[in-house]
Amino acid sequence: MSEPTAELDKDSAALLASLERGLQQVAEDDVQRHTSAQIAARRRGRPPGSVQAVTKEAVKLRLDADVLAALRASGEGWQTRINDALRASLRLTGKVSS
Known part of the structure; x- marks a missing residue:
């Protein structure tokens, strides 16, 4: 060459x-x-041992447009924050313990 x-x-x-x-x-x-x-x-997918022991499950969730916009506007990590808010709500009602 x-x-x-x-x-x-x-x-x-x-x-x-x-x-x-x-x-x-x-x-x-x-x-x-x-x-x-x-x-x-x-x-296919990630190599064995590269995933966390506790995994989350992907779901399709339909939200009102204004709620979704507010969540996304809160920045990176909004999905984790909504998960935490749902967990706190379930704790208050006694439907989940941890």
Whole structure:
């Protein structure tokens, strides 16, 4: 392949060099290939052990537009705050203990 020209910026030159190394590996057959069985054996999603022990359940909840707007306007973490508010409400009625 050709040398990067002076017209390329550093990032473009680094990308070009990386692409050229990759092409060289393919040409030398120095690339790790996965078999169909290996690909089929892969699991989708997060790797095992990367999730918390206590997980939350995704639900579809229909809220009034003004309520939703106010919650979202409160900033990041509004879903956690609404969960905490619902938990506090259930504690007051004695329907949940912790």
